[in-house]
Amino acid sequence: MSSEPRVKPKILVVDDEPDAVELVAFNLKAAGFEVITAGDGESALRRARQESPDAMVLDLMLPEVDGIEVCKQLRRHPRTAALPIIMLTARAEEMDRVIGLEVGADDYLTKPFSPRELVLRVKNLLKRRARNEEDTDVIQAGDLRIDIPRHQVTVGDREVQLTSTEFKLLTVLARRRGRVQSREQLLRDVWNYESLIDTRTVDTHVRRLREKLGPAARWIDTVRGVGYRFRESL
Amino acid sequence: MSSEPRVKPKILVVDDEPDAVELVAFNLKAAGFEVITAGDGESALRRARQESPDAMVLDLMLPEVDGIEVCKQLRRHPRTAALPIIMLTARAEEMDRVIGLEVGADDYLTKPFSPRELVLRVKNLLKRRARNEEDTDVIQAGDLRIDIPRHQVTVGDREVQLTSTEFKLLTVLARRRGRVQSREQLLRDVWNYESLIDTRTVDTHVRRLREKLGPAARWIDTVRGVGYRFRESL
DNA sequence: CGATCGGGTGACAAGTCTGTGACGACCGGG
DNA sequence: CCCGGTCGTCACAGACTTGTCACCCGATCG
Known part of the structure; x- marks a missing residue:
C-alpha cells in the first residue's frame, strides 16, 4: 500500500518481559506504527486512559493486575470500551474465556507467534474499526476510490464511467469488504428482489466491471463455488 | 487458571451401578463440579428436566429405559436439547450410532476409562458451549484460523486456498470441535443429504485438506473405525 | 505369525464452474 | 424512426473440482 496514513496509529504494547516488548515494538514500528509500552497492569491502564492509543497488544500474564483484569477495567469505561485489544498468551486453552463476552478481547495470539502475523492482526483490527465501511460515503482501496453520493469511481486520477448496475454492484461488494x-x-x-434473474448475469456484470476498472480489478476476487469478494488488501 | 468460576457447573451422573456412580461423582467433585446422580433412565430424565444440569454423564446400559432412549428424549425437548451428554459404554463399536444424529450424544468414553480423562472431557464440553463455537464467525486453533464470512483459512500468516468442499468439511469438523x-x-x-456418495470420499477430502493445511493438519484426528475429529488441543 | 480390516495415497475421468464473446431486447434521445 | 448504450441471456472453452477406484501399508486380531 503506497498511501501512508497522515497520523501513525498509536499502539500500546504491554508485557512484563522487556524482551517481548522489544520484539513486538520493533516489528510494529517497522510496520509504520507509533508504539508506547507498559510493563505491568497498573501502568497499562494509566497509559491507555491518558494517551488514548488506537489499539493494544496485551500479555495475559502480568504481575499484580493481570491481562484479564486490565481488559475488563478498560471495557467498563466508555472512553476505552471500544479500544481494540489483542491478547498474547502462552497456552491456547487459556484463551477460550478471553475472547468471549466474559472479558472482551477482540483477538488473540499464542506465543510463540510470527511477528508478521501480529502486525497483520493489528492492521486488520484497526482497519475494521476505523473504516466502518458499512455506511461511509467514500470507500478507498489503494488507488481505487468509490464516491457514493457523487456516484463516481476513480482509479488513480482517471475517472471510470460505470453504468448504474455496475456501480451498485461495486458498492455492494465494497461495503461488505472482505x-x-x-x-x-x-x-x-x-x-432488489427480482430473483427471476439468472445468477450467471452477475458474472457478466463482474466481467464488465473488471474490464472498466482495469488494473484496479484486482480488488475483486472470485471465490470459486461461492461468489465474489472485495479484497481487504492486495 | 486462578479465578474460580462463581457457580460450580452442575453435572448429572447416570449409571445403574452405584460403585460406578460413586467413582465418577467423586472425581467430578474433586475437580470442582457439583454432582447430582440417578440410577435409572426414568429418574435421569426427571432430574435432567427439573434441575437443569450443565452437562450429563450417561451410561449406555440402563435397566428399562436405556441411555440411548434417554438421550433421544432429551433431544426432543427444547429445554434439554442442547444439554451436553457424554456416553459411557463397554464397547467402542456400539458408539457409531450413539455419536451420529440418530442419538445425538456429544462425546463418549469406553469403560474402563481413567477418571482424569472423564473430567477432561466434561471440562471440554462445557468450555465448548461457553465458547459457543457452534455459531461463531471465526474459529481459531493454535495458528490455524478459520474465518467463515471471509471464506478464508490461514495457518500462521500464510493463507491456505481451499476448495468450497474442503472449506465446508473443515468448518463442519471444527464447529463440533472435540x-x-x-x-x-x-x-x-x-x-447435504446426497447420501448416494461413497463414504470413502470423505477420506479423500480429508487427505486433500490435510495436504493443504500442512503442519496445521495435526488438528484433524483420525479415529479408527469411527470417523474424524477436530482436536480440542494439540 | 498370518489374515483381515481400515485408512492413506496417487491417478483419473466426468462433471462443474467461471471468463468470455456474441446476440437480441429494450429504452430514451435525437 | 434510428441509434447508441445498457442489460439479461446464452453457448463455449478452459481450468479446476470432485467422486471413485485400485493399491499399499500399518494396525488389529485370532
Whole structure:
C-alpha cells in the first residue's frame, strides 16, 4: 500500500518481559506504527486512559493486575470500551474465556507467534474499526476510490464511467469488504428482489466491471463455488 | 487458571451401578463440579428436566429405559436439547450410532476409562458451549484460523486456498470441535443429504485438506473405525 | 505369525464452474 | 424512426473440482 496514513496509529504494547516488548515494538514500528509500552497492569491502564492509543497488544500474564483484569477495567469505561485489544498468551486453552463476552478481547495470539502475523492482526483490527465501511460515503482501496453520493469511481486520477448496475454492484461488494458474497446475495442486494434473474448475469456484470476498472480489478476476487469478494488488501 | 468460576457447573451422573456412580461423582467433585446422580433412565430424565444440569454423564446400559432412549428424549425437548451428554459404554463399536444424529450424544468414553480423562472431557464440553463455537464467525486453533464470512483459512500468516468442499468439511469438523464425527454424519453435513456418495470420499477430502493445511493438519484426528475429529488441543 | 480390516495415497475421468464473446431486447434521445 | 448504450441471456472453452477406484501399508486380531 503506497498511501501512508497522515497520523501513525498509536499502539500500546504491554508485557512484563522487556524482551517481548522489544520484539513486538520493533516489528510494529517497522510496520509504520507509533508504539508506547507498559510493563505491568497498573501502568497499562494509566497509559491507555491518558494517551488514548488506537489499539493494544496485551500479555495475559502480568504481575499484580493481570491481562484479564486490565481488559475488563478498560471495557467498563466508555472512553476505552471500544479500544481494540489483542491478547498474547502462552497456552491456547487459556484463551477460550478471553475472547468471549466474559472479558472482551477482540483477538488473540499464542506465543510463540510470527511477528508478521501480529502486525497483520493489528492492521486488520484497526482497519475494521476505523473504516466502518458499512455506511461511509467514500470507500478507498489503494488507488481505487468509490464516491457514493457523487456516484463516481476513480482509479488513480482517471475517472471510470460505470453504468448504474455496475456501480451498485461495486458498492455492494465494497461495503461488505472482505466477506464473500454469493451470487444470490448479490442479486438480492443489487437487483432488489427480482430473483427471476439468472445468477450467471452477475458474472457478466463482474466481467464488465473488471474490464472498466482495469488494473484496479484486482480488488475483486472470485471465490470459486461461492461468489465474489472485495479484497481487504492486495 | 486462578479465578474460580462463581457457580460450580452442575453435572448429572447416570449409571445403574452405584460403585460406578460413586467413582465418577467423586472425581467430578474433586475437580470442582457439583454432582447430582440417578440410577435409572426414568429418574435421569426427571432430574435432567427439573434441575437443569450443565452437562450429563450417561451410561449406555440402563435397566428399562436405556441411555440411548434417554438421550433421544432429551433431544426432543427444547429445554434439554442442547444439554451436553457424554456416553459411557463397554464397547467402542456400539458408539457409531450413539455419536451420529440418530442419538445425538456429544462425546463418549469406553469403560474402563481413567477418571482424569472423564473430567477432561466434561471440562471440554462445557468450555465448548461457553465458547459457543457452534455459531461463531471465526474459529481459531493454535495458528490455524478459520474465518467463515471471509471464506478464508490461514495457518500462521500464510493463507491456505481451499476448495468450497474442503472449506465446508473443515468448518463442519471444527464447529463440533472435540467430538468425533462419523463419515456418514460428515456426508450429511457437508454434502447435504446426497447420501448416494461413497463414504470413502470423505477420506479423500480429508487427505486433500490435510495436504493443504500442512503442519496445521495435526488438528484433524483420525479415529479408527469411527470417523474424524477436530482436536480440542494439540 | 498370518489374515483381515481400515485408512492413506496417487491417478483419473466426468462433471462443474467461471471468463468470455456474441446476440437480441429494450429504452430514451435525437 | 434510428441509434447508441445498457442489460439479461446464452453457448463455449478452459481450468479446476470432485467422486471413485485400485493399491499399499500399518494396525488389529485370532
